[in-house]
Amino acid sequence: MNSEENPKGETPKSENPKGEEPEAVAPSAGRSEPDRGGPDRPDQPEQGQAEPDQPQAEQQTGRQRLVAVLWPPRVNRAQLIVAVLLFVLGLGLAIQVSSTSDNSALRGARQEDLVRILDELDNRTQRLADEKQRLETQRTELESSSDQAEEARKQTRQKEQQLGILAGTVAAQGPGITLTVEDPSGTVESDMLLDAIQELRAAGAEAIQVNDIRVVADTHFTGTGGEIEVDGKKITAPYRFKVIGRPQDLEPALNIPGGVVQTLEKEQATARVERSQKIVVDALRPAKRPDYARSSAQ
Amino acid sequence: MIAVLGLVVGVVVGLLVRPEVPAVVEPYLPIAVVAALDAVFGGLRAMLDGIFVDKVFVVSFLSNVVVAALIVFLGDKLGVGAQLSTGVVVVFGIRIFSNAAAIRRHVFRA
Numbered sequence: 001m002n003s004e005e006n007p008k009g010e011t012p013k014s015e016n017p018k019g020e021e022p023e024a025v026a027p028s029a030g031r032s033e034p035d036r037g038g039p040d041r042p043d044q045p046e047q048g049q050a051e052p053d054q055p056q057a058e059q060q061t062g063r064q065r066l067v068a069v070l071w072p073p074r075v076n077r078a079q080l081i082v083a084v085l086l087f088v089l090g091l092g093l094a095i096q097v098s099s100t101s102d103n104s105a106l107r108g109a110r111q112e113d114l115v116r117i118l119d120e121l122d123n124r125t126q127r128l129a130d131e132k133q134r135l136e137t138q139r140t141e142l143e144s145s146s147d148q149a150e151e152a153r154k155q156t157r158q159k160e161q162q163l164g165i166l167a168g169t170v171a172a173q174g175p176g177i178t179l180t181v182e183d184p185s186g187t188v189e190s191d192m193l194l195d196a197i198q199e200l201r202a203a204g205a206e207a208i209q210v211n212d213i214r215v216v217a218d219t220h221f222t223g224t225g226g227e228i229e230v231d232g233k234k235i236t237a238p239y240r241f242k243v244i245g246r247p248q249d250l251e252p253a254l255n256i257p258g259g260v261v262q263t264l265e266k267e268q269a270t271a272r273v274e275r276s277q278k279i280v281v282d283a284l285r286p287a288k289r290p291d292y293a294r295s296s297a298q
Numbered sequence: 299m300i301a302v303l304g305l306v307v308g309v310v311v312g313l314l315v316r317p318e319v320p321a322v323v324e325p326y327l328p329i330a331v332v333a334a335l336d337a338v339f340g341g342l343r344a345m346l347d348g349i350f351v352d353k354v355f356v357v358s359f360l361s362n363v364v365v366a367a368l369i370v371f372l373g374d375k376l377g378v379g380a381q382l383s384t385g386v387v388v389v390f391g392i393r394i395f396s397n398a399a400a401i402r403r404h405v406f407r408a
């Protein structure tokens with residue numbers, strides 16, 4: 001391209017065989033249309049064809065010019081300017097190509113398609129938002145209800161423990177006393193033991209076991225001296241009562257004048273009361289499902 | 299030669315750097331590229347014809363780009379941006395084809 005600054009000077013250097021050829025071209029090209037001669041000549045193929053008298057010289061010249069421009073790399077103003085402009089062109093081309101190759105699914109779609117896709121997306125967004133709303137409501141309900149359920153379960157567990165102690169289905173431990181009744185002469189009657197139980201209950205006993213039998217609400221004592229049965233099971237002396245309750249209440253309740261201890265001693269039995277900070281009542285009885293009674297609370 | 303190197307370097311840099319095009323410029327970039335391509339083909343043809351002038355090339359390159367972008371901008375303002383873009387591309391395409399035909403005659407003698 002450097003050869004165009006003065007075509008008269010350059011072309012002869014490029015070993016043009018015909019000396020008059022550049023002069024044939026240059027007057028028409030170099031003077032008559034240099035102002036718009038460069039790239040702004042889109043529709044003038046007639047010029048190339050309008051010179052059929054020298055077709056071969058013209059074409060050879062063009063080819064030789066191309067080779068001359070391409071091969072010996074020369075640095076001059078025209079080359080640099082064109083290089084800069086072509087650099088800008090390449091940059092824009094690459095940017096446009098790379099940005100077009102992004103998200104190419106929607107690019108190139110027709111407007112109606114785009115509108116339809118947009119509508120579908122809007123509908124889908126709406127549906128998803130509705131579903132999100134619904135799920136959030138459900139989650140809130142579940143959270144609160146699971147909190148309630150957890151709380152109810154905790155209370156139920158506590159109640160089960162308390163009732164289990166009363167019903168004798170779970171072991172219990174705590175402060176209390178141990179009452180040991182020796183009966184060497186076999187004179188202790190079942191009603192005496194029942195009196196002892198009543199007295200202990202009146203004094204606030206919370207869990208009682210006699211020998212290995214848990215004393216609960218429906219415990220009964222049968223039999224006479226030396227043949228005492230508790231809930232149908234025979235027990236033998238010495239009768240050991242393990243009682244959980246407040247020791248300061250339980251012991252005086254047994255030792256009051258005319259009370260259990262005195263009554264037993266009157267029958268040649270001996271009764272011994274010991275306080276303890278840790279009484280373990282571990283005799284259990286199975287939970288019994290009532291046949292007829294039903295809770296009226298529900 | 300240096301001009302060809304400039305084109306290659308421009309493409310490589312554009313592909314490697316991937317600069318973000320400002321949203322204002324974005325609709326005009328493809329039209330500007332097509333206009334610049336037309337200017338380059340015209341310049342190549344003029345070079346083969348032996349009438350290349352670098353000043354003309356620069357001016358036509360820039361004016362092509364500017365006018366093309368201006369037409370698209372005007373079309374956008376008038377609401378016929380898509381149609382005007384198509385028109386500009388068609389015109390430049392025709393010019394590129396005719397220039398390419400002239401170049402082909404020079405290079406291949408056919």
